[in-house]
Structures are given as structure tokens and as C-alpha cells.
Amino acid sequence: MARDKVKKPRFGWALTGSGHYFKECLAVMQRLPDLDVFVSKAAAEVIRMYKQDLALPDGTRIFKDTTASAVPVGGFYYGVYHTLVVAPATSNTVAKAVAGISDNLATNVFAQAGKCRVPAIVFACDTAPEMDTEAPKGMVKVYPRRIDLENTERLRSFDDTTVVESLGDLEAAVEARLRWLKSSCS
Ligand SMILES: Cc1cc2nc3c(=O)[nH]c(=O)nc-3n(C[C@H](O)[C@H](O)[C@H](O)COP(=O)(O)O)c2cc1C
Secondary structure (H helix, E strand, O other), X not given: OOHXXXXXXXXXXXXXXXXXXXXXXXXXXXXXXXXXXXXXXXXXXXXXXXXXXXXXXXXXXXXXXXXXXXXXXXXXXXXXXXXXXXXXXXXXXHHHHHHOOOOOHHHXXXXXXXXXXXXXXXXEOOOOOOEXXXXXOEEEEEOOOHHHHHHHHHHHOXXXXXXXXXXXXXHHHHHHHHHHHHHHHO
């Protein structure tokens, strides 16, 4: 399959095991056409803890993290994806991403998107020294460490990568990609 043969490029969305805005990210995904979801092992557990199900539009494909070599990433090489969204992104995934580590499905799709020059939007969890976040039993306070905040900052310097800090910014970045897609297809 050659890059230019893909008629309808898709959104790739990596879900990681973060409770921070997890439900809200699912709501954004539910509005997207032509979507493939890459679910980290931790995300698969967190979905159950927050009593969520992946009720996504017809045609959405869901890839779980079941292979050591992250087989589903192959689509990035063939132009299947116009955009990768990593949301919400745990401190673990962000730390691995900035270190160039790709040892699971989420970190692999981020690395392969970068190598294929597919723009990525990352909704990093750790953006301020003190934050309110939703745990399965309600809101709690968390205090991201200096290393977590530094990693989020480092990610901003990556090529083709937009780091967003709020749900509103995530929605705006996704909308911008939808507008770009519409204009590039017309
Ligand atoms: C209920 C629950 C909520 C969590 N929320 C967060 C979070 O908001 N941010 C974070 O960095 N890690 C959070 N974690 C921890 C991650 O799931 C854990 O670090 C995991 O190893 C991340 O794996 P992944 O980055 O491959 O998805 C949470 C864990 C649980 C059980």
C-alpha cells in the first residue's frame, strides 16, 4: 500500500493509563470520524476503574497492546494517519517519549508518528506543580514532580508535536486538524 493510495486518512489516538481528563478525552474521541484507537495496557485497566466503555462511532478500530513489536504501528508508514493524538498522556508515557523510548503501543505510535512526520497532539497530564485530578472515587490533589514538569516542557521542543494543557486546547487542536483535513481534501 503506497502512501498516496490511502483515500481517507484517519486519526490515530493513543489512550494511556491516566485518569486526568480520561472521561473528557473519550467524549472528544466519540465525535471523531475515521478513528483508530491505540490502548495502552494501563489504559485498558483505567477504563474499567472509571467504569467507562469505549462506545465509539461505527468504523472505529481499537488496537490493544498485545504484541512486543507493536504491530499496529505499521499504518504510520503507509499514510493511514494524518494526525496522532496522545490523550490523556501519563507522566510515564511523556517521560519515555522525550527519552526516545518506544517499548509499548502508546510510545511506539508516538515514535513512529515522529519518524513518519505525522503531526502529533499530546495532552500531557503534568502541567503545573499542583493540580486537581479525578480519581475513580472523586477529585484528588496531585503535585507533579520537577522531572514530570521538565519532561512536559521537553516534549514541546519536538518537531511536529503540539503539547496541550487543557481540554479546551485539546479540542481546538483537534478541530484545527479537522479543518486542515477538509481543506487538503477539497
Ligand atoms: C485510577 C488510576 C489513575 C491514574 N491516573 C494517572 C494520571 O492521571 N497521570 C499519570 O501520570 N499516571 C496515572 N496513573 C498511573 C499510570 O496508569 C501508570 O503510571 C502506568 O504505568 C502508565 O502506563 P502507560 O503510560 O503505558 O499508559 C493512574 C493509575 C490509576 C490506577
